[in-house]
Amino acid sequence: MNPAVPQPTPTAAKGTIPLAQVVIRLAGDSGDGMQLTGDRFTAETAGLGNDLSTLPDFPAEIRAPAGTLPGVSAFQLHFADHDIMTPGDRPDVLVAMNPAALRANVDALRPGGDLLINTDEFTKRNLSKVGYVDSPLDDESLNAYSVHLVPLTSMTVTALADFNVSKKEAERAKNMFALGLLCWLYSRPTEGTMSFLRSKFGTKPEIMAANVAAFEAGWSFGETTEDFAVRYEVKPAPMGPGTYRNIAGNLALSYGLIAAGQQSGLPIFLGSYPITPASDILHELSKHKALGVTTFQAEDEIAGIGAALGASYGGALGITSTSGPGVALKSETIGLAVSLELPLLIIDVQRGGPSTGLPTKTEQSDLLQAMFGRNGEAPVPIVAPQSPGDCFAAAVEAARIAIQFRTPVFLLSDGYLANGSEPWRVPDIASLDTIDPDFATEANHERSDGEAEYWPYLRDPQTLARPWAIPGTPGLEHRIGGLEKADGSGEISYDPANHDQMVRLRQAKVDAIAATIPPLVVDDPDGDARLLVIGWGSTYGPIGAACRRIRDAGCSVAQVHLRHLNPFPTNLGEILGAYDRVLVPEMNLGQLNLVLRGRYLIDAVGFNQVRGMPFTSDELVIAINGILDDLAARKGDPT
């Protein structure tokens, strides 16, 4: 054995300390397998019944130069014995696989937190790559933390000395050693990881055996080393009855699309072009041909939506998935879909912009693009999920609106929802509403000569939706296009009054959707709040967590969250008017706020950040308290 490696000393069985919640961040080089390690730890944690929330944070480069700051990949997991809403503001535990990972993440670690460092990578060369003149392991810069120095790489290589793998392959298993150690430290089960490794490396038995051994060696090291005096335990969180699984947003969204296909009886057709962070939707749906899904990887974003619209014209549920830059390219076709009045889903998994921006980071800056980003008056309904698991229900809802109202619909997810995960109660398929495509099969108008004919723009008086006759329906042959159509007959019309009428009808149809969406419910447990915090999309968790902390501190604050952004729920104006102050936190420079101020004439204030990361509840608590303090001060002010 390598004498340089500290040998574990057997100790008596260690005590277990119960914890209510823990935030762990795993950070390493892009090639260190941090995302995989995080996924596995999450799976074991979900299986234990903890509530959890995850935040993967990785660079856009596939493999930036090894050991550099741009190459750092991190995965944060928050798990608890109670209901939680965010991946956590600051980690309690940081695993740093190299100096770059330490440098990029150590400032986030809670003072007093545990810092587990892979000392093997702290070479002079690696230190200098990230600007460390002296090793932080040798000075006092880490004194605020509980530091655990573990030579992860060399211990893994030693543990695998008898295995038929190269040194490089042995070194690559160090993430499994780290995972084993963490699983011991937090009393996680191990069977899931074992069976995962067996299936992942099924065709490479040597690699599989080495990874299993590395994982076991990490566990045993925890059990025997004196460095960790105790292990921790986080009890399962109470959850309502049901079957749960851990799920990431892109996966839940993909499943929602498949469910919408089943509930409507329409084949699903996805036309898409690969783009971060939306590509996983294309990947996932391409696996489910047996469930009536066709996927088409197009030559560009425009062809992706074009093919989807062509499929919708033929009677499928056409869907296109993309991110902000792709939406820009699809705009003209979205306008055509508005004019054709055909069902179409546009899924925008938002990322940092403008232009290529921050491909792997999250942002909410496409709201105005979705709402207004087309030529002409071209209203498009918008639905936004509020958590990774909620992407399922939001996708079903977007499809319902598209099919029922014959309209393109935006589904605005974002990078945080896409890759983050949480426990999700698996819905009972039988409980989902059916969606009736209600295809036209008969003529709907009588000509002056008594002959029956089909008018493609003779609307339903209630919903203002037009009939949908698909090719292959005898007797209903008709021609439609992007030119303005005569109200009713759908024939080309350049008549000024008709155009004015059609523009208003298309808007009225989208407005009519509001009658089919539930009224907003404000969360104001004390009932006397004077401040309303309103958000949309993925900020639901951080805003909710911040409001809880405000209330725990004895103050009142109300929260309401928007799922439908166009049209707004009918009671939104009334709600906004009922509070002295309205705060609108957004990961943009105030896009929802602009619309709320314009539409409801209220003096809402924004709280805005575009850092590519979700809000922390800390910063929201500060923002909310600032307004509460101001309100309290004015209360005593006679003027």
Place this chain on the structure above:
Amino acid sequence: MTDIDTGSSPALTLVPHTDQKQTAKDFKSDQEVRWCPGCGDYAILAAVQGFLPELGLRRENITFVSGIGCSSRFPYYMNTYGLHSIHGRAPAIATGLAVSRPDLSVWVVTGDGDALSIGGNHLIHALRRNVNINILLFNNRIYGLTKGQYSPTSETGKITKSTPMGSLDYSFNPVSVALGAEATFVGRTIDSDRAHLTSVLRAAAAHEGTSLVEIYQNCNIFNDDAWEALKDRDSSDDMLIRLEHGQPIVFGSGQDKAVVRQDDGHVAVVDISEVSADRILIHDAHADDPGLAFALSRLSDPHSLADTPIGIFRDVQRTSYDRLVREQSQAAAKTGSADLASLLHGTDSWTVI
């Protein structure tokens, strides 16, 4: 071109046929045709309406999809399903329609600007994928709807509103572009030659996969007589090379010219008296390699139009994209799970009572 039985063509076996006799009138919509008087589009419209009854398809199972431009008004005049879309995107839209609806006969109508300028990308990708659609490309070498700017097929040096000193662009030859994209069916015909136009349409309809038919079409307002050299009774026989599969490539008013492959591999037009009969190329539209068809497409002079081949350059069998999609779906349906509930539960779920 005469030995094709459209009734049993693999391109149309999934499209419902009708026993009722159809005429051209059945395919005329009630819309007033609004092209300029004298436009070549009228002749093409009449030829298409006159030819469709031959296919014996149910009218409701035929769909015309177009982009933007004069030619793209075509669907409004057909009493079938029709979709007038946006500039350049018709091949993409038709791809989604054809892939999801194998029971439809899908036709794309486009022009030289729509297909080769703004929509060039979609055109080449539709051709390489070989989706089961028919593309009719009306080439008049000018932008008509925007009132007379040069197009990607305009001859270099063309004086137009946007090029008062002459256009600088080198022009596209649509047949060469299509063959470069390895299209499985590429034909060329002329608006005014009803019989030839119909014969090429017939072969295109019978072809499974993407068929591209370039139709030389006259814009009498902005580019009148662009193809006149090929239409003039006196000169056309000396200009036009009429390609017939299996026939030696001989043309000229006195059948005095022939196409041969030279020693250096190039294809050239020669005086028939200069070569022995066995040197004359026999046209093989079914050749797997598109090289010779491409060489034929390069013969014509873009300015004088001398030595312009028309007819079917290439007509080869390659399984269509939409058929491959259906085969994958059918294979998945046999082996894969169609149980949504078990998919949602996944492999790592837990139950709370």
